[in-house]
Amino acid sequence: DVKVTQSSRYLVKRTGEKVFLECVQDMDHENMFWYRQDPGLGLRLIYFSYDVKMKEKGDIPEGYSVSREKKERFSLILESASTNQTSMYLCASSPGQGRRAFFGQGTRLTVV
Amino acid sequence: AQKITQTQPGMFVQEKEAVTLDCTYDTSDPSYGLFWYKQPSSGEMIFLIYQGSYDQQNATEGRYSLNFQKARKSANLVISASQLGDSAMYFCAMRVRGATNKLIFGTGTLLAVQP
Numbered sequence: 001d002v003k004v005t006q007s008s009r010y011l012v013k014r015t016g017e018k019v020f021l022e023c024v025q026d027m028d029h030e031n032m033f034w035y036r037q038d039p040g041l042g043l044r045l046i047y048f049s050y051d052v053k054m055k056e057k058g059d060i061p062e063g064y065s066v067s068r069e070k071k072e073r074f075s076l077i078l079e080s081a082s083t084n085q086t087s088m089y090l091c092a093s094s095p096g097q098g099r100r101a102f103f104g105q106g107t108r109l110t111v112v
Numbered sequence: 113a114q115k116i117t118q119t120q121p122g123m124f125v126q127e128k129e130a131v132t133l134d135c136t137y138d139t140s141d142p143s144y145g146l147f148w149y150k151q152p153s154s155g156e157m158i159f160l161i162y163q164g165s166y167d168q169q170n171a172t173e174g175r176y177s178l179n180f181q182k183a184r185k186s187a188n189l190v191i192s193a194s195q196l197g198d199s200a201m202y203f204c205a206m207r208v209r210g211a212t213n214k215l216i217f218g219t220g221t222l223l224a225v226q227p
Contacts, residue, residue: 031213040121042203042219050213059216090157094207094215099145099164101205101215103157 002027006091006104013111019078021107023091030096032074034058034066037088037106049074050096081111114139116206118218125194126226132179133189133221135204143209146187148178151220152200160202163187191223199225 007022025032031050035043035058045058047066055066063085067075074093078085088108094101115138125131137146148160163171163178171178179188191198204218 031215033215035217040219042118043205043217045214045216048214056214058214088155092157092215094213096213097209099162100147100159102159106155 002102004091004093004102004104006089006107008107009105011107011109013078013081013109015082015111017078017081017111019081019109019111021076021078021089021091021109023074023076023093023104024072025074025093025102026072027093027095027102028071029093029102030071031094031101032068033092033094033101034064034074034076035090035092036060036085037090043090046076081109083111085109086111114141114206114208114214114216116204116216116218118204118221120221121219122222122224124224124226125191127196128193130190130192131194131223133191133202133204133223135187135189135218137185137187137204137206139185139206139208141208145207145209146178146180147205147207147215148176148187148189149203149205149217150198150200151203152197157203161189194225196225196227199223 033048034046049068091104092101146163150158207215
């Protein structure tokens, strides 16, 4: 069974903290994605990576950074968490020219 | 710029009836793929159907079919014989082929199936 695993289902952090969201896939996929999901806004792409150490900004990269040191792991970093980053974060992976992306279970982050 | 537009924030449908969820897209690239995902209240993203830009036939997967009108840049999802379990959020997505394979989503349509 294919699997994309996000390190936490729920997370509560304080304003100003550095936050790491981890995502691991076991399918040897080239592409990995980080989205945030907010009511009425759908899934918005934060960053994606098409190879190890390669990354590109999505539509809303401000306030976020990413790291992909190994093919199976893609980390989303909030350098200094703010309340407007309270959201559901979804990680996904897909093959290079794949027909579908596989999603993790999501991390609901609350910044207080 | 690439964009997916879903203009229906919410819809009702009677059980056993068919329903069409609208999706339009914008890209200047000739090679792309279109997807529909279902997200029930549990939050998981369930892949439903895929259509490639060069596919001659409309995609079908069981009760799901994709009404692909390339000239109009639309990729509507048709669900036949709706069931109560179809109540969920539905997202249309597009991936433009190339080196980076960026995958973008629309804002979603919340479907409520009524008994």
